[in-house]
Amino acid sequence: MRLTDVTLREGGQMPGRSYTADQKVAAGCELDRLGVSVIQVGFPITGEEDREATRRLAAETDAAIEGIARAVPGDIDAVAEADADRIDVFAPLSAGQLEHVMDKEYGEMLEIIDDAIDHVREYGLPMTLTLMDAFRTDPARLIEAFERFSYPAHLGLADTVGARTPGYVESLLEDLSSGGVDLSRAGVHFHEDLGVGTANTLTAAEMGVGKADLSVANLGERAGNAALEEVVVADALAGESALDVEADELIPVCLEVLEILAEDVDPRKAVLGGEVTSHEAGIHTAAMLEEPSVFEPFDPAEFGGRRDLVFGEGTGRGGARKLIERAGGEPTDEQVSRLLDRLAEAGPLDGTEATELAAEVLDG
CATH class of the missing domain: 3.20.20.70 (Aldolase class I)
Structure with a gap:
């Protein structure tokens, strides 16, 4: 067509x-x-x-x-x-x-x-x-x-x-x-x-x-x-x-x-809106660190876009564990709790920033 x-x-x-x-x-x-x-x-x-x-x-x-x-x-x-x-x-x-x-x-x-x-x-x-x-x-x-x-x-x-x-x-x-x-x-x-x-x-x-x-x-x-x-x-x-x-x-x-053309785009506009490929919910981000497709209909990179995983107050324990693992650690319950507190204070953070924060938690 x-x-x-x-x-x-x-x-x-x-x-x-x-x-x-x-x-x-x-x-x-x-x-x-x-x-x-x-x-x-x-x-x-x-x-x-x-x-x-x-x-x-x-x-x-x-x-x-x-x-x-x-x-x-x-x-x-x-x-x-x-x-x-x-x-x-x-x-x-x-x-x-x-x-x-x-x-x-x-x-x-x-x-x-x-x-x-x-x-x-x-x-x-x-x-x-x-x-x-x-x-x-x-x-x-x-x-x-x-x-x-x-x-x-x-x-x-x-x-x-x-x-x-x-x-x-x-x-x-x-x-x-x-x-x-x-x-x-x-x-x-x-x-x-x-x-x-x-x-x-x-x-x-x-x-x-x-x-x-x-x-x-x-x-x-x-x-x-x-x-x-x-x-x-x-x-x-x-x-x-x-x-x-x-x-x-x-x-x-x-x-x-x-x-x-000086036209705005609604952040929730299908395909183009910034929020369409941004994820913060704890269940979502934890799973998407492993396999992004579970909570998105398409890979935005295929169309020249990008996804944003956002970490902050809404990040759950599973997401915190994944971040600590990405920072090279084997998460303990105490480290997960400390990271969640730090994320709630510093967030929202992108994936790189959140991983850096997890590394700081590992360093004590």
């Missing part, structure tokens, strides 16, 4: 955000290190910052640089004039969006999309057609779209408001496949409004979709998008290796992107 990173575009649409061209270029170059296929920079029709960032990144990255556009000639022109490598044109076919957003009839919208595709073809740009609100669109309309629109390499199916769950995603994709749709030509774009965007993406991957939109740390409108780092780690744990990325720099790259 190919990945399109939408951090720069979706993150920039969050309230109060205004990423500069320099920020987007610096963050985009970091994302390029991961080997994602496409980096979606922004919406060139909206202003010079997005046009400049698109132009500069297209000249610097191995990843294809993508701009988005409505099915409107001026939007498409702006993407092409910004020297983007490819374009994502978005338009709805759902009854609700056609009536309340576009004020268009279904047949009229199909013709508008036809014209937009013809306009893109004049530029020779590789293209994705993203169908907004696709997961609330009549499946028959989606099947017709795949049959009618042959030029776009992928038709993106967007859960625009994050309204669906994995069971529905699987059911809809099964309906499309039964209707003759080659799911390798489908892309997906999920939001986290119900907290299942990542799960939806993984479900779609298992069904054979060819492309997914993801963002670092869920950055994106409202609750954000499916998280790049979560999908990559989950894929690796499943042993699928089905993603087109190099994962060994995943965590440092994501954290660097967040720093460049």
Whole structure:
């Protein structure tokens, strides 16, 4: 499955955000290190910052640089004039969006999309057609779209408001496949409004979709998008290796992107948060000194991160014994008690500091 990173575009649409061209270029170059296929920079029709960032990144990255556009000639022109490598044109076919957003009839919208595709073809740009609100669109309309629109390499199916769950995603994709749709030509774009965007993406991957939109740390409108780092780690744990990325720099790259964009990361954020790979509970640390995997789902080092074992007031007797053994001693009950007292006073300490303290206890 190919990945399109939408951090720069979706993150920039969050309230109060205004990423500069320099920020987007610096963050985009970091994302390029991961080997994602496409980096979606922004919406060139909206202003010079997005046009400049698109132009500069297209000249610097191995990843294809993508701009988005409505099915409107001026939007498409702006993407092409910004020297983007490819374009994502978005338009709805759902009854609700056609009536309340576009004020268009279904047949009229199909013709508008036809014209937009013809306009893109004049530029020779590789293209994705993203169908907004696709997961609330009549499946028959989606099947017709795949049959009618042959030029776009992928038709993106967007859960625009994050309204669906994995069971529905699987059911809809099964309906499309039964209707003759080659799911390798489908892309997906999920939001986290119900907290299942990542799960939806993984479900779609298992069904054979060819492309997914993801963002670092869920950055994106409202609750954000499916998280790049979560999908990559989950894929690796499943042993699928089905993603087109190099994962060994995943965590440092994501954290660097967040720093460049001046975005915070919650310490308990899955994969990226500092507390996710920190352990202090006595039972945990005692066991993890021997075998870390017993209390963690993945080795953070595989993704460029690290684990932190923290010792202090919460350290139990088993952990204290392990520390004394690591310091070269054979622990006695009295030494364990003294070390626990010292840890309660000096902690929290990392593993090296705690081992040094254990050595002091051994020395008397």
